[in-house]
Amino acid sequence: xxxxxxxxxxxxxxxxxxxxxxxxxxxxxxxxxxxxxxxxxxxxxxxxxxxxxxxxxxxxxxxxxxxxxxxxxxxxxxxxxxxxxxxxxxxxxxxxxxxxxxxxxxxxxxxxxxxxxxxxxxxxxxxxxxxxxxxxxxxxxxxxxxxxxxxxxxxxxxxxxxxxxxxxxxxxxxxxxxxxxxxxxxxxxxxxxxxxxxxxxxxxxxxxxxxxxxxxxxxxxxxxxxxxxxxxxxxxxxxxxxxxxxxxxxxxxxxxxxxxxxxxxxxxxxxxxxxxxxxxxxxxxxxxxxxxxxxxxxxxxxxxxxxxxxxxxxxxxxxxxxxxxxxxxxxxxxxxxxxxxxxxxxxxxxxxxxxxxxxxxxxxxxxxxxxxxxxxxxxxxxxxxxxxxxxxxxxxxxxxxxxxxxxxxxxxxxxxxxxxxxxxxxxxxxxxxxxxxxx
Amino acid sequence: xxxxxxxxxxxxxxxxxxxxxxxxxxxxxxxxxxxxxxxxxxxxxxxxxxxxxxxxxxxxxxxxxxxxxxxxxxxxxxxxxxxxxxxxxxxxxxxxxxxxxxxxxxxxxxxxxxxxxxxxxxxxxxxxxxxxxxxxxxxxxxxxxxxxxxxxxxxxxxxxxxxxxxxxxxxxxxxxxxxxxxxxxxxxxxxxxxxxxxxxxxxxxxxxxxxxxxxxxxxxxxxxxxxxxxxxxxxxxxxxxxxxxxxxxxxxxxxxxxxxxxxxxxxxxxxxxxxxxxxxxxxxxxxxxxxxxxxxxxxxxxxxxxxxxxxxxxxxxxxxxxxxxxxxxxxxxxxxxxxxxxxxxxxxxxxxxxxxxxxxxxxxxxxxxxxxxxxxxxxxxxxxxxxxxxxxxxxxxxxxxxxxxxxxxxxxxxxxxxxxxxxxxxxxxxxxxxxxxxx
Numbered sequence: 050x051x052x053x054x055x056x057x058x059x060x061x062x063x064x065x066x067x068x069x070x071x072x073x074x075x076x077x078x079x080x081x082x083x084x085x086x087x088x089x090x091x092x093x094x095x096x097x098x099x100x101x102x103x104x105x106x107x108x109x110x111x112x113x114x115x116x117x118x119x120x121x122x123x124x125x126x127x128x129x130x131x132x133x134x135x136x137x138x139x140x141x142x143x144x145x146x147x148x149x150x151x152x153x154x155x156x157x158x159x160x161x162x163x164x165x166x167x168x169x170x171x172x173x174x175x176x177x178x179x180x181x182x183x184x185x186x187x188x189x190x191x192x193x194x195x196x197x198x199x200x201x202x203x204x205x206x207x208x209x210x211x212x213x214x215x216x217x218x219x220x221x222x223x224x225x226x227x228x229x230x231x232x233x234x235x236x237x238x239x240x241x242x243x244x245x246x247x248x249x250x251x252x253x254x255x256x257x258x259x260x261x262x263x264x265x266x267x268x269x270x271x272x273x274x275x276x277x278x279x280x281x282x283x284x285x286x287x288x289x290x291x292x293x294x295x296x297x298x299x300x301x302x303x304x305x306x307x308x309x310x311x312x313x314x315x316x317x318x319x320x321x322x323x324x325x326x327x328x329x330x331x332x333x334x335x336x337x338x339x340x341x342x343x344x345x346x347x348x349x350x351x352x353x354x355x356x357x358x359x360x361x362x363x364x365x366x367x368x369x370x371x372x373x374x375x376x377x378x379x380x381x382x383x384x385x386x387x388x389x390x391x392x393x394x395x396x397x398x399x400x401x402x403x404x405x406x407x408x409x410x411x412x413x414x415x416x417x418x419x420x421x422x423x424x425x426x427x428x429x430x431x432x433x434x435x436x437x438x439x440x441x442x443x444x445x446x447x448x449x450x451x452x453x454x455x456x457x458x459x460x461x462x463x464x465x466x467x468x469x470x471x472x473x474x475x476x477x478x479x480x481x482x483x484x485x486x487x488x
Numbered sequence: 489x490x491x492x493x494x495x496x497x498x499x500x501x502x503x504x505x506x507x508x509x510x511x512x513x514x515x516x517x518x519x520x521x522x523x524x525x526x527x528x529x530x531x532x533x534x535x536x537x538x539x540x541x542x543x544x545x546x547x548x549x550x551x552x553x554x555x556x557x558x559x560x561x562x563x564x565x566x567x568x569x570x571x572x573x574x575x576x577x578x579x580x581x582x583x584x585x586x587x588x589x590x591x592x593x594x595x596x597x598x599x600x601x602x603x604x605x606x607x608x609x610x611x612x613x614x615x616x617x618x619x620x621x622x623x624x625x626x627x628x629x630x631x632x633x634x635x636x637x638x639x640x641x642x643x644x645x646x647x648x649x650x651x652x653x654x655x656x657x658x659x660x661x662x663x664x665x666x667x668x669x670x671x672x673x674x675x676x677x678x679x680x681x682x683x684x685x686x687x688x689x690x691x692x693x694x695x696x697x698x699x700x701x702x703x704x705x706x707x708x709x710x711x712x713x714x715x716x717x718x719x720x721x722x723x724x725x726x727x728x729x730x731x732x733x734x735x736x737x738x739x740x741x742x743x744x745x746x747x748x749x750x751x752x753x754x755x756x757x758x759x760x761x762x763x764x765x766x767x768x769x770x771x772x773x774x775x776x777x778x779x780x781x782x783x784x785x786x787x788x789x790x791x792x793x794x795x796x797x798x799x800x801x802x803x804x805x806x807x808x809x810x811x812x813x814x815x816x817x818x819x820x821x822x823x824x825x826x827x828x829x830x831x832x833x834x835x836x837x838x839x840x841x842x843x844x845x846x847x848x849x850x851x852x853x854x855x856x857x858x859x860x861x862x863x864x865x866x867x868x869x870x871x872x873x874x875x876x877x878x879x880x881x882x883x884x885x886x887x888x889x890x891x892x893x894x895x896x897x898x899x900x901x902x903x904x905x906x907x908x909x910x911x912x913x914x915x916x917x918x919x920x921x922x923x924x925x926x927x
Binding site (some may be wrong): 128148149165167192264266270282284286288297300301302303304322338342344349350351352354367431433434459 | 504525586587630631654702703704705706709723725727736737738739740742743745748750751753754755757758761764768775777779781782783785786787788789790791792793794797800802804810825832870872873896897898899
């Protein structure tokens with residue numbers, strides 16, 4: 050483990066600050082190339098994402114970095130250090146967005162890494178170790194892929210973390226084609242991912258630092274520009290939930306003969322609401338979301354008892370015990386409601402991703418970096434999943450810097466201030482330099 | 489009020505029974521001409537409904553009846569009595585179906601009326617009073633029309649019950665055009681409906697009797713073929729309900745910052761569930777249905793706190809007090825949830841149709857008719873709305889005969905047995921004859 054003490058570089062810090070206009074221009078270029086109504090759409094493994102990759106690759110080449118694309122389509126731009134034999138550092142994030150999303154979720158981390166490297170070059174600093182800027186594919190897999198998959202398909206492919214069969218069971222929502230087909234059509238090499246050792250091997254890398262906008266309102270509400278992430282919540286998920294009852298006449302069928310899918314699902318939602326309140330009161334870390342709750346568009350009607358509801362459930366916590374407890378509660382309540390209301394729930398496939406703690410020493414280095422630069426910071430959990438968790442899961446020390454963001458993510462109203470982004474990027478650049486600048 | 493005592497006619501009853509093959513052939517013809525996947529689709533004021541009207545008109549002409557079409561497109565086939573100066577009787581129902589519905593809802597009442605008249609002709613019986621078979625348009629208006637309207641558009645148009653502006657505010661779901669435009673394009677005369685006195689005036693008619701399949705499972709579960717209806721439940725309805733919250737990140741936003749539309753609506757549904765149970769236990773007549781509960785198809789996602797839900801609510805009871813009590817409860821709960829969960833409900837337009845009692849003397853005549861024919865019958869409420877209620881609302885004595893039906897209505901699985909239909913039609917024919925056969 051390298052020495053994680055903070056060594057600030059006034060020249061580097063000044064060079065980061067001087068890149069503010071560059072930063073604004075890159076964000077604007079990405080936005081212009083993927084504008085979609087009120088927001089941006091950069092669809093994973095399709096044209097919107099590709100245009101962003103092309104733009105970042107062009108800028109990286111302009112800085113003299115060695116640009117390559119891996120078998121999964123992830124972009125790597127390598128800033129060579131003096132000691133190519135030492136494990137390198139990686140910084141970056143993803144370039145895809147959700148459908149009609151915001152311009153900052155993902156792209157901010159790539160632009161921050163690019164800016165940190167550009168500032169080192171501007172300041173005439175060459176690190177001992179290589180610093181690799183990476184832009185991952187398909188981090189927004191929950192939006193772009195259905196079927197059986199574990200999310201974050203680009204970074205997990207590079208880290209050798211895809212499940213057996215996942216290349217074929219992850220199905221793109223826009224095309225109905227498998228991840229394998231999407232990669233192949235885009236010119237990448239899924240066979241290499243399947244056959245070879247991981248593209249990113251822990252032995253080759255000293256650590257991973259990712260900047261990302263906060264996706265919740267905590268920094269905004271606490272009036273702090275920068276967050277240092279201690280860990281990423283695990284998520285237990287029902288992606289394709291369904292409850293089936295029976296359609297019948299809304300006026301003519303008495304209560305005792307009904308099998309009402311809406312009452313059944315509402316019962317389950319309120320049961321989750323109550324259990325969530327109980328666990329919050331007990332101090333547990335937990336969020337519960339039923340993002341989709343939909344009767345059938347072509348069969349539901351004012352005058353029909355509803356016979357089917359499709360739904361999703363997303364339960365997240367930093368505690369594995371809490372997640373396991375909520376799963377047991379969910380299954381118990383579904384069984385109760387089936388018996389009481391004459392319906393049948395489908396909760397499978399039930400996805401479980403465990404909480405991913407960030408590397409404590411790297412968290413401490415980021416805290417020290419912010420403190421050393423006089424930048425206010427809050428140490429906090431990440432509620433959202435990020436590529437950083439896959440690095441942690443693969444055994445590469447990982448940490449994250451959050452940037453205050455007023456309006457949440459995954460929507461056109463993301464409202465990150467460039468001033469906050471610059472403060473977070475100063476922390477990123479200085480800490481990267483402190484880590485990679487020496488052997 | 490005419491004498492309602494039952495006078496059975498053995499010749500007429502035998503003639504009804506002899507029409508069984510005719511009945512089966514008419515149902516089959518209607519089904520063949522409107523088959524749509526597993527069911528039938530006879531869209532109001534469009535081709536499917538029109539084909540059924542054409543078929544019935546042709547059969548009525550074949551019987552020598554005087555066929556006419558009114559300004560709203562309703563079909564009337566008049567069997568002339570000896571005394572054209574006396575108020576006539578009407579029997580009939582509607583010929584439209586819901587989208588991919590069943591073959592019996594509506595059509596059964598028209599075929600029953602046609603069969604009753606055919607049997608009188610077969611038996612050489614001419615009534616004193618005219619008997620008019622009517623086939624109404626657009627009874628399934630809840631399925632076929634959105635916008636502001638009161639349902640049952642065909643019969644209400646003929647009875648002079650349309651609201652001010654309803655010809656323009658009722659919008660057809662298949663075309664997006666107003667009821668006025670649909671009528672005009674089909675060759676009818678909405679200006680006559682607006683300008684003139686009612687097409688069907690209470691002074692001209694002695695009563696209305698409608699046969700219809702039961703839309704619930706009560707006759708099936710009680711093992712009785714025929715129901716005599718005492719009244720039609722009123723319905724209080726939210727046709728275009730919406731609850732707005734705010735979209736946010738499912739993992740990153742803590743409970744206190746959420747404005748979750750699905751939790752809010754589920755809370756409302758479970759509140760209604762509890763109140764319904766309380767009123768059932770107190771012996772009140774009540775059914776409550778949330779037929780539609782839908783997050784936005786293009787914005788909802790596994791990883792987003794849902795910001796909007798669209799819904800319908802249909803509350804029905806034979807008691808106006810119960811309906812008013814449920815409306816007050818609904819509004820109170822919506823206000824509570826708005827305050828607790830940071831959301832905003834839209835419950836307007838809030839439609840109220842009052843319960844419609846059937847004419848007691850005519851109900852008694854139908855009971856006596858079934859009893860006199862030795863046909864088992866159950867006296868019961870109608871949960872569904874029917875054209876009969878509009879006659880009652882207009883001041884024309886009305887009653888209904890239900891036929892046992894195993895699988896509910898508004899779906900392709902409607903399972904009325906022809907044997908049950910024949911028993912109900914025997915009641916209809918004999919009671920019509922008892923009423924219209926004499927001056």
